[in-house]
Amino acid sequence: MTTPTTGSLRVDGATLHYEVRGQGPLLLLVPGGAGGAASFDAIADDLAAEYTVATYDPRGISRSPLDDPEVEQRVPEHAEDALRVLDLLSSGEPARVCGISSGAIAALHLLITHPERVARLVAHEPPLVEVLPDVAEHRALLARVRATFEAEGLMPAMSVFAAGLKKDGDTNEPEQKQKQKQKQKQKQKPEQKPAPEQAPEPEIKLPPQAAARAEQTMANLPYFIGRIVPGFMSYAPDVDRLAALSDRLVLACGQDSRGELPYRPAALLAERLGTELRHFPGGHTGLTTHPDEFGAALRKALHAAA
Template sequence: MTDRTNGSLRVNGATLHYEVRGQGPLLLLIPGGTGGAASFDGIAADLATEYTVATYDPRGMSRSTLDDPDAEQQVAEHSDDAFRMLELLSPGEPAQVFGASSGAIVALHLLTAHPERIARVVAHEPPAVEVLPDAAEHRALLTRVQDTFRTQGLMPAMAVFSAGLKKDGAAAEPKAELKLPPQAAARAEQTMANLPYFVGRIVPGFMSYAPDIHRLEGLSDRLVLAGGQDSRGELPYRSAAFLAERLGTELQHFPGGHIGLTTHPAESGELLRKVLHTGGPTSLL
């Protein structure tokens, strides 16, 4: 088992908890949603046989504390946190970066802000809905989510949010009960503890973010956009697919849905390794 080193990094307005495994070129894993460093436990050890794998709890999540718990959250500040991690762990050397969901939005901003520090970014389903032709509809969704959170509370707001992420016009399909790996199931309590901050601060700050598409066009050779095989048509998948088409690149498909790295860790880790090696879409076949 690969040894893990924990540390803390002081950044503007927060103290970040981070974890490092392995040796080799730096691979920074940026979690999304309510996940923290632990959300990559299923893939980090295997990748650490080849990379120095670093991940962290985003500011305000889990063990990364905010100086001001009520501070508004901005993508640019979270991106600067990721940049500080690169400066700490890979000074002067370009790094590989993987971001999931809201972490993928951070990774996109990091690429445009500090391209000299990035060898490659793999962005899995960034919910950058401002790039979509029907962005106004999704702005209205965000308003409904925040209004519901304020007037009815957390779980009704989550219900509105989840319904808005589903496939366009599709009735909710019955799904088999999702069985999470034991490590992921054990994190459920922390995930729930992070939900109010996620809904109240991350969702409005991140889903209103518009990536610099013109800048990304000039950096597209270092960017792989990805989506889940099982989340085709859902809102974060649509954003990733639209960006890939706009940039003239091929969308990489990972196993599972939006949280495929949690539900299919072995297959996802293997595919991520292949993508990092080839620099573009590939498959497990």
């Protein structure tokens, strides 16, 4: 893996860590979730053969500390951060941009507010629940996630959130009903004999770099669930403005995440804008589970839109 050139960029309320690889037209990769710039490590080198690839840790994530760790996070500020990175690395020239999940929401706002700076945008599964017809259900989910986080802590809140993203998850059903259904399913299962004892599975040790990345992602989760999720999933884009800019927008979803919550907004927007919905390998986390195929699909999407 190529060692990138790194730097720090002072923005309003934070200091951003950014990384640059390769030569050619600028391609800005905007990470989502709790991963940060490192989430693109598996595809950045291949893309750097054709592009100057820039990515960064969003404010509050990993190596981009906030001046005030308790401040609420809002999409326009994160989009402004992306603009500042573009200004630093390619002043005046429009760039290609790819945003993943919450990073795709920030990238869409960048396109809406500064279209002159974006030549093409690939937005992979932006969870824009405010565009969905059943938005009230998803607002209720976010309220439950926040209440669970405050009352019970991180992992219970993550469980509520993850269940709400799944296609078979009922985000409205009271917890008691869910437990009753689970008990009924267990009763309906045929009685099984206890499995013979098996030797414990060997402990899997990650390579040092992967282990450090996983540890950092875990450290980012409280900020993600407490600040990013409520701030980003309550964002409503200007759909009319996106329609006017649809010639430079590529909406993408994971081919394995049909029916899941993050898939639905991109599919609905593609239909409303009259554009093709592209399918990338894997599901919502295809960048992690299928990096080579994901990188190839991204390159193809960027070329097709050019």
